[in-house]
Amino acid sequence: EEEDGEGGAALTGKARHSQYVRPLEARNSYLIWKVFGRRLDGRTNETREDDMDFEGGPCPPPEAVTKGTVRPLSNEDRRTLVRWTDTGAAIQVMGHPPDPEAAGDSPFRDHLRPTLSIRPHPENSDGLPRRIVLGVFDLDSGIDPKSLAVRVAGPGGEALATDLAKIDNGRLEVPLPSGRETLELVVEVADRAGNRTTRQVIYRRRINR
Known part of the structure; x- marks a missing residue:
């Protein structure tokens, strides 16, 4: 098995941070x-x-x-x-960069997308709901309150919500338009680091036979 030499040159292709630390090993x-x-x-x-x-x-x-x-x-x-x-x-060396969010591929950068839940789920909905309830959360940098977008899918889709100003402890109710047979929604939210989560749901009116 090939090993690093005393100088730390990686014969195996696995570089050391220094002669004292080999990442992952x-x-x-x-x-x-x-x-x-x-x-x-x-x-x-x-x-x-x-x-x-x-x-x-x-x-x-x-x-x-x-x-x-x-x-x-x-x-x-x-x-x-x-x-x-x-x-x-x-x-991360202090001051290089001073802001972890500007660290590019730094392991200290927030890479995780925010959590987004939509209720009711279309499969559990009894037809077209009058409203949906959104749950949003981001552990690291936090939710960007101006990032929320709830709109009807398709060109020129109607915007149903555009911010999180009325959010209550990560929960937001959004009224839905009525009188439609099918309603397809696109919901987006981002955190302060720019990571974005998008969900698309379709509700259909149920026909009683």
């Missing part, structure tokens, strides 16, 4: 070896000549913990570092 990261106090890759220092050797003891050093200079790492502390490494070791 906690067992092969020197940082994780140090917090556990031993190699975790199933090898010894003598197994290969072109990889990094484990030297010294665990971090923080036991003598520093005994003196009270630093606190010991808990098992959860160690596991947190393992999870961070195995999930990609996401980092």
Whole structure:
């Protein structure tokens, strides 16, 4: 199996953040070896000549913990570092960029679309409802109150709602036009980071036979 050399050059095509951290591979990261106090890759220092050797003891050093200079790492502390490494070791240098929302593909950018629910669901609706109830929520950057659009589908579709000014704790009632056999709606909402969720629903009048 090919490994990174001492200089950190990725023979396997998996680059390191540094010589101490290999993203997605906690067992092969020197940082994780140090917090556990031993190699975790199933090898010894003598197994290969072109990889990094484990030297010294665990971090923080036991003598520093005994003196009270630093606190010991808990098992959860160690596991947190393992999870961070195995999930990609996401980092952001302070001031580059200062605004996480301007970070492009930064892992700190809000990439999640907002939640949007529409009730009643067409399959559970007894014909054409007089109104629909929208539920909207976004955990990270929050809902953009001016982003809501509820309109009748098709060219020149009638706008039924255009903002969230009347929203109550993530819930908004929207009256629907009456006197139609079929009503197709498009509902859109976005968060403050620009992520958008769109739903399309069709309600049909039921004919009693």
